[in-house]
Structures are given as C-alpha cells and as structure tokens.
Amino acid sequence: MRVELLSIGDELVAGLSLDTNSAWLAQAVRRLGGTVIRHTTVGDRVGEIAGALQAARSRADIVVATGGLGPTADDLTREALAEALGCPLEERPEAMAQIEAFFARMGRALRDSNRRQALVPVGCDVIENPRGTAPGIHDRGPEVEIFLLPGVPAEMKEMFARSVEPVLLERSAGRVGCALSLRCFGMPESTLGDRLADLMARDRVPRVGTNASEGVISVRIVADGLAADEAAALVRADEAVVRERLGVAVFGAEEDTLATAVARELIARGCTVSTAESCTGGLIAKRLTDVPGSSAYFRCGYVTYANEMKESVLHVPRDLLIAHGAVSEPVARHLAEACRSQAGTDFALSATGIAGPGGGTPEKPVGLVFLGLATPDEVVVYRRQWSDTLTREEIRDRSAKAAMDLLRRCLLAGRPLLPSE
Numbered sequence: 001m002r003v004e005l006l007s008i009g010d011e012l013v014a015g016l017s018l019d020t021n022s023a024w025l026a027q028a029v030r031r032l033g034g035t036v037i038r039h040t041t042v043g044d045r046v047g048e049i050a051g052a053l054q055a056a057r058s059r060a061d062i063v064v065a066t067g068g069l070g071p072t073a074d075d076l077t078r079e080a081l082a083e084a085l086g087c088p089l090e091e092r093p094e095a096m097a098q099i100e101a102f103f104a105r106m107g108r109a110l111r112d113s114n115r116r117q118a119l120v121p122v123g124c125d126v127i128e129n130p131r132g133t134a135p136g137i138h139d140r141g142p143e144v145e146i147f148l149l150p151g152v153p154a155e156m157k158e159m160f161a162r163s164v165e166p167v168l169l170e171r172s173a174g175r176v177g178c179a180l181s182l183r184c185f186g187m188p189e190s191t192l193g194d195r196l197a198d199l200m201a202r203d204r205v206p207r208v209g210t211n212a213s214e215g216v217i218s219v220r221i222v223a224d225g226l227a228a229d230e231a232a233a234l235v236r237a238d239e240a241v242v243r244e245r246l247g248v249a250v251f252g253a254e255e256d257t258l259a260t261a262v263a264r265e266l267i268a269r270g271c272t273v274s275t276a277e278s279c280t281g282g283l284i285a286k287r288l289t290d291v292p293g294s295s296a297y298f299r300c301g302y303v304t305y306a307n308e309m310k311e312s313v314l315h316v317p318r319d320l321l322i323a324h325g326a327v328s329e330p331v332a333r334h335l336a337e338a339c340r341s342q343a344g345t346d347f348a349l350s351a352t353g354i355a356g357p358g359g360g361t362p363e364k365p366v367g368l369v370f371l372g373l374a375t376p377d378e379v380v381v382y383r384r385q386w387s388d389t390l391t392r393e394e395i396r397d398r399s400a401k402a403a404m405d406l407l408r409r410c411l412l413a414g415r416p417l418l419p420s421e
C-alpha cells in the first residue's frame, strides 16, 4: 500500500516552520502497514497544490495532505482538490453544522470567512474536527483515496486516528509489519557498520540500517508488509544477532537514553551516584535527574567551574592544579574520588575539559576532555579528544553522554570498562 504525504503552506516552504506533520505521519503510516513513498511540500497556491495532488494520486494508493484548510484567503487546499478532481465545491450542511457547533461551544461568533470551511468538492465526505474549526475532507476515489487534514498537529493527529487509520488497517489486512530501533553509544559508526554489513545488505528482510544523531547510533530493524507475528519474529531474531555482535555498545531500544539506561542499572543494583563537573556545567547531573524517580540513585552534583572552587569544595590540591592544569588526568581523578567520598555514594563521575570555542592550546586543544569514574574499588580516567568540528554545545553533550556511558559499562561489566576495551 503506497502512501504519499503532502504538506501545504508557504511557511513550510520558506523554512519558517518545521514540517513535523510528515515525520509523525510517516511513522504512523508505517506502523499501520503502509509504505510512504514520497513527501512533498508546496506553498499556498491553488495550481501548485492541485498539481501536487494530481501527481501524488498518479503514484500512490493513499494520499494524506495537511494544511491550508483554515478560513483565510491563503487557505486554498479545498479549491485545489476541487480542481484536481474536476468537481465543483458545494456548501455541505453537515460541515456547516460542525463549524457552528464548534463556535457555539467556544462562545465565539461565527464569521463569514468560516463559512468557506464548509465548502467541499461534490462527492467527497466531511471528516469531523472536534478540536478546531477546519473540517477535513475525504475523497473515496475508486483507486486512490485522498485525505485532507488541518495543519495544526493536535487536530491532524486526532483526525488521522479517526479517518485514515481505519482505512490503512483495512487495506493492509493485518500485514502491519514490525520495527525496532536499538540505541548504541561508544562504538564508531564505521566499526558498527562493518559488524552488521551482511544484515544491512539491500533487499534483505528485515531491512537493517543505521543512523547517527548527537553521538547516538540507532540500528533500525524493519520488517514491512508482513503479518504482525511473522514480522515480530524476524525482527526479534535480528535483534538478538545485533545485540550479540555489538555487545555492551547497545544501551537500549526505542525511547531509551543513556540516562535511562544508567538509571535502570543503578536501580537494579541499589547503587548511588554523584557528580563533580567543570566543563559540562552540571549537564551530567541534569541528565541523570531528568529521569523520573532519580532520587533513588542520584545524591548530589558539584559544579566546580573555577579553580578556587575545585580547591575549596572538592579539595583539589593547588599544587596539582598548578602542575597539571585543571584539564588533566590527575584533576579528573581527584574530582571523582573526592566527590564520591564527600557525597557518600557508591560511584562518582567527573568531567573536566575544554569545550571551546576559545581556550585551546597546542597541548590541550578544544575538545579535550578527561572523564573520571570513581568506584568502591578504584578510580579510572578516560581521556577523550572530540573532533574540532564539534560546537561547544556538542562537546558538552558528548562529554555528558560519554561519562554516563562509563558508569553504565562499569555497572554491566562489574569493573570499569573503557570504550576501546
């Protein structure tokens, strides 16, 4: 079942608004057994919208368009569908009744412009919009079905569930497939790709692909167009192979983050953690406490940014700071150790580095970070040189993630395990 998505609006074409509708719709369509073959975005011109609708109709079984159903003069999707279908618009009493009921509920006066929203091409059905004024339109063509939904995401989602979803489910006849994303950290994408090369062969079922975002690599396993049970069994089998080949680099699946993965391991062991941060400015503590229920494992975070505070709060010896500098292995080690004993936690993480864009030297360039992990038995320090193409924000983000990953690997292995091991 081939599905095309069409987004309508000048602000989308101009890049002033992000087309989040298409991303949401593409995922929803895939979950319901459809295959999205194309996304198109056009501005608010009848000719362009009509042309895009006609082109989509010539390629797809189902077309879902969003936007341009409002009451203003630049809302032209109704007119464009009428042109594409070669059918005139007519005012529909059921659409008018819905619009009037909405205005009555809101206690607002109906304006003449809202009457335009009751115009529907002859032969099409009206889709009720319980959250807004713009009714949707459904053309049940003999071969291709077209759905026009409002652009406002909350309205679009609710109307999709009521109008498009049942059609997709019926047409896919239970062949809704299955998909899973495994989240990985601490293994270069090229190494990961090499280990999964045979699984990633084109035309293999399930399809396996990777994509990297903000330092996290996702391995996506997709079995499309199959009965749910059969697809789930194939995806599970590939999941086991991927987990076996990537080992500890896999930290979770779907919505998991490094913080939720660390939280899970700390809670399972009844362990606690504290943080001593310099260049990450509290980001590790923030991420660890983003997880609901974090008081079970997080005790305290020190943000000792200035050297004097490293000295006075965590008792880093001045000599150490003078001899090695704040961004150094011995200082990261001391911060982690002092933090653990002062906070009375099982583990402590520390971070000291040069986030840039200024402050780098030939010996200590921007992106150099030392991450410390203190455990009940030892302290280890991981030296990481991030690429000089990363921004300050990215260096801080990757450093926070790498610190949490150090702890996660240690909890899983029962001893500190640096990513290269």
Ligand code: ATP
Residues within 6 Å of the ligand: 007, 008, 009, 012, 017, 018, 019, 020, 021, 022, 066, 067, 068, 069, 070, 071, 075, 132, 133, 134, 149, 150, 151, 152, 153, 155
């Ligand atoms: P309404 O009458 O409820 O405004 P509409 O169909 O006329 O519905 P538009 O006027 O095209 O919708 O868009 C309304 C708002 O919806 C936009 O200002 C934008 O914030 C949001 N929107 C529109 N299209 C998209 C999209 N593709 N992705 C995310 N948001 C969108």
